Amino acid sequence: MANHHAYRIVSRNGGGKHxxxxxxxxxxxxxxxxxxxxxxxxxxxxxxxxxxxxLEIALEVKSxxxxxxxxxxxxxRTSPYDFQGLGEEGLKILxxxxxxxxxxxxxxxxxxxxxxxxxxxxxxxxxxxxxxQCFPLLTELGKFxxxxxxxxxxxxxxxxxxxxxxxxxxxxxTQIVLCERGIRTFxxxxxxxxxxxxxxxxxxxxxxxxxxxxxxxxxxxxxxMVPWAAQAxxxxxxxxLIIEVMGPHTPRSQLRCDADQAIRPATLRKLxxxxxxxxxxxxxxxxxxxxxxxxx
Ligand code: PEP
Ligand code: MN
Numbered sequence: 001m002a003n004h005h006a007y008r009i010v011s012r013n014g015g016g017k018h019x020x021x022x023x024x025x026x027x028x029x030x031x032x033x034x035x036x037x038x039x040x041x042x043x044x045x046x047x048x049x050x051x052x053x054x055l056e057i058a059l060e061v062k063s064x065x066x067x068x069x070x071x072x073x074x075x076x077r078t079s080p081y082d083f084q085g086l087g088e089e090g091l092k093i094l095x096x097x098x099x100x101x102x103x104x105x106x107x108x109x110x111x112x113x114x115x116x117x118x119x120x121x122x123x124x125x126x127x128x129x130x131x132x133q134c135f136p137l138l139t140e141l142g143k144f145x146x147x148x149x150x151x152x153x154x155x156x157x158x159x160x161x162x163x164x165x166x167x168x169x170x171x172x173x174t175q176i177v178l179c180e181r182g183i184r185t186f187x188x189x190x191x192x193x194x195x196x197x198x199x200x201x202x203x204x205x206x207x208x209x210x211x212x213x214x215x216x217x218x219x220x221x222x223x224x225m226v227p228w229a230a231q232a233x234x235x236x237x238x239x240x241l242i243i244e245v246m247g248p249h250t251p252r253s254q255l256r257c258d259a260d261q262a263i264r265p266a267t268l269r270k271l272x273x274x275x276x277x278x279x280x281x282x283x284x285x286x287x288x289x290x291x292x293x294x295x296x
């Protein structure tokens with residue numbers, strides 16, 4: 001394949017279109033296995049706003065079966081006048097909530113200069129969509145060595161996304177989980193925030209051994225669509241989901257970021273039951289299918 005040299009470390013296939021190549025990798029984050037037999041659900045607020053808010057949501061999502069907590073402390077906001085997150089105070093809140101709930105945390109690192117600081121608190125460092133091609137940040141995270149959640153740039157091709165992962169891998173860190181979070185197309189902005197590209201989930205699984213999860217929250221921008229998108233993602237064989245959840249009684253208008261897309265804990269509970277009923281397209285099954293295709 002012509003472009004394999006560009007992401008030679010993270011490529012699944014050494015050879016032709018139907019070659020099996022490297023087996024799927026399980027990325028373990030504080031004991032939570034991405035790419036294993038069951039899909040992993042990460043859930044939590046868009047933004048850490050207070051200890052009470054974060055703890056309440058964390059306890060709720062844990063009781064639903066979520067295995068990791070999300071929450072932004074350093075937020076990439078379109079307008080510089082919008083709430084930028086609590087910064088280190090937010091990281092301290094996340095650490096406190098981890099202490100009380102046992103849930104490992106993933107949070108975004110916005111900048112090379114923040115890798116040390118965020119890395120001191122987080123179990124997994126998130127590279128946001130707007131930073132997917134921030135090459136110095138990727139290189140620094142490669143050197144840092146902690147697991148990375150690499151979100152797809154909202155206008156990035158699969159090739160560019162895998163090359164971004166390669167920047168991290170090249171420094172010796174292959175603890176990378178990819179995350180499809182919606183891309184810009186003509187439909188984006190009209191009836192949903194972005195366009196959830198589920199086809200890419202199948203394509204990623206062919207192209208790399210790294211696990212890929214889906215973010216139905218930012219992809220749709222609509223709480224009512226999140227459960228559908230989440231189930232469809234699992235149907236495509238995603239290794240997990242990252243979902244924004246708000247408190248059960250918090251007025252929606254009170255949220256300081258992404259107010260339209262957060263789901264309530266009750267919705268998460270229902271959704272997780274459905275996902276468990278669907279079962280998972282296990283990696284083993286995927287590899288078997290690839291084998292039979294190759295044999296034809
Ligand atoms: C987020 O997950 O907090 C976030 C900002 O997402 P994205 O980078 O995909 O927009
Ligand atoms: Mn958000």
